[in-house]
Each structure stands twice: as structure tokens, then as C-alpha cells.
Amino acid sequence: MNASVNETTGTPAAEQVRTTMLEFLEERTRQPVEADTDLFASGLVSSMFAMELLVHLERSFGVAVAGPDLKLDNFRTVEAMTELVLRLRGGADD
């Protein structure tokens, strides 16, 4: 267990989100992706792919990303997306 893993992002729910998004990204980009890889700076996520990533995230975890949450930084890394999903779910651990 890594010391930097906090209470929220270290839960099984967080791990599930992280794994799902990493698998999706690796399948689509055919590149190794880490939870902290900057998806935009690395060029892994094109503009065509960006909205698909959003739709996949919403569908997979039953959340709706709207308003102020629709910002680049929430999608920059898998870690950021994981935090976003957990926050939108209200921290529910399921």
C-alpha cells in the first residue's frame, strides 16, 4: 500500500474505476497507460476520442458529468477521472 493513497482513492470502488478506465484506454490507444499519465500532453487522447472517453465514463459508472465538472483537468489523468467519479457518486462505495 502506497503512502500517498488516501482514504478515497485507495478504496475498492476507486480501484474498480481506475482499472476500468485504464483497460479502456489501453485497448483503444494500444499503448501502456498509467493512472498518472497526462493523456492530453502525451497525445494519447485525440479530440475525436475525448468525447467517447466521457461517454464511456458516464455509462460505465452511471454518473452524469455536467456544468463546471466538464473541464479538461477532470479528464487529464485516470486518477483525475477516478476522483471525479467518486465525487459524483457521493463517495458511495459500490
Next chain:
Amino acid sequence: MTDELEEPLALVTDVVGDRAGEWDRGGRLPEEEVRWLGAKGLLCAQIPPEFGGRGFSSEENGRLTAHTGRLCSSLRSLMTSQGMAAWTVERFGSGAQQGRYLSQLTSGSLTGVAFSEPAAGSDLSAISTRISAEGDTVLIEGQKVWVTGAAYADLLVVFGRYGEGAAAAVVPTDAAGVAVRPIPDPLGCRAAGHADVSFDGVRIPADSLLGGAGLPIEWLVTSALTYGRLSVAWGCVGILQACLSAAAGHAAVREQSGRRLVDHQLVARHLAELLVAEQAAVRCCEHASRCWDRGIPMATSAVLTKHFAATNAARGAASAVQVLGSAGARDGETVARAYRDAKVMEIIEGSSEISQLLLSEHAVSVWS
């Protein structure tokens, strides 16, 4: 056909009747009747029932779009625009914005989506229209060109620069500083109300700005364009069906050299290729729509589908004119209209060349 689609298809058939050629020559749709279809929820039929919409799946809406496109591409073109605007509001709008705008779009208000500018067509990253937040208002400054439906529209979804990124705002066409100038005599979809629109110091309430403000322009437009591409593709299916019906109908009765046209092998080949184009375009559209309905990523699939359907509609319409010969070679004839309308489909919502660039990138990422 499902029962749910029977009534909407019949309503469109009734409204269009045999008047599409007349509307095309006059460059104008009967606005009251178009608004009536809008109030029936048929111009953006995927909108959920809670906002007065039909709640159609993408596939159901596709069937309606193809049916409309078979009768009149100008009307279908308005349907595409209204659907793109509605989807953009559904995708990026807050609950309050969805309630406000979507209920208007299903009760007779007409809308268009303003992307292109004098110096930004295929390359939307070059847009210069500026949207800025100033206190409790939003200021819009810039010029848009070739906005489908703008000549009829009450509202426009306008994309512009916003801070370091981009944003979309919903602008009433009667706001001070908005000027709509219809484009005379377009090549195709002549009655679709294409217009250039300028925004000169237009000030609207801050809550006209949709969510996602500040995202890169490509993020914001990809949703609308994906919807638009799929809608155009279904519309091209309609064009192919109209051509197939006209060409097969003609070839089965018209005689030359003592034989029906269809018994001349070179003519028969045109019919065969038209049938292949129509069937293949339907299958592509069905696939993309089913992906949309299941939430399976399909942005690239929409590009492929639009490119395939538009290219084949243009080629198919040219063949149909060839089969009808002089019988089809004048304005107002179904195939002559299809020929001009289909050509425009190779240009809008991502030209064939832009589609090919996107698809080649995809080919390299998947197959290299």
C-alpha cells in the same frame, strides 16, 4: 417498421406531399408546417418525453430521418440542425437549460447551429467568434457563415472562443446585434434556410452559456458533429432510396430499341449498384445508431458512415440522372434535386477529405 414509427412517418409524408420540387425551386419551406412538425417533436425526435420529445432511439430517429430525406432533403437538413442543437443542449446544458431550451425545440421553435466562419470551415480551431462572460451577461462578437436553418431560426447554438478554450451559447435571433442574411440560390438543399449570421456586440443573459465553457473547441463540437454526421448519413440513405425508386420505376417501363431499359445491361448495372449502395449505407447507419443507443464509442464510426453514405449518395444520384436521361434532367425532378442535394452532403459536417483524414488517422492507430 415498428408501430411507434408509423404515425410520425405518415405525418412527414402528409406535410411534404408532392411539394418538395416546388419548395426546392422556390428556395423556401412552408414555415408554419415545419413548426407544426417541430411541435409534434419530430424535428429532434431523440429528445426525452420529459421535455416534450418523442424519446426515439438513434435507430428510430434514423428511420424517420431517412424517410424525410427520401421526400425532401431541405426538410431533412433542418431536422439534422434541430437535432444537433438539441443534442448539444442535452449534452452540455444544465438541468434548467435543458428544461428551457429543449421544451422550446419540441414545441415549434426552430434552431440552427453556427460552426463555420469566413476563415474557419473544415478547420474549426481557426474560429474567431468570441464569447465572453461580463457580469451577469455574455457578450458575443463575430461572424458565422452557412448556418443551416438560420433563415427560419428563433434560436442559434453558437460556438466561439472563450478564454483559453471554447464555449457554446444559445442566442435568440431577435437579440439586438444579430443579423441573418439568407444565402441566395445554394447548390443543394435549397429550401433549408442557409444564411450568414453576424453578431455585433450581442449581449444575452449569462445563463445562455452552456456547460463545458473553456473546453477545447474539438471537445465541444465533436458531440454535435457526431450527431450531425449520423443524421446526414441517414438522410443520404433517403436520397439513395428516392433515386432507386425513380430509376427502377423508369427502367422497368421505358423502352428503347424494343426492350425495357432494365433489359439493357449497362442500365441494369446502374440499378444493381444503386441497390448495393442503398443497402450498404443502411447497414452502416444501423450499426452506428445501435452503437449510439448502447453507449458504445462511435465517433469514428459516424465519420465513416457519413463519408460512405454521402459518397454513395452523390454517385448514386448521378447514376439515377443517367438512367432517367432527359426525363430527369431538369430542376424539380426528383433525381435532379437528389443530384444537387447529394453533392452538398459530401461537403457538410466534415467534407469527404476531412473524413478521409480522420479515418486514415484511425487506420494508422488501429492497423499499424
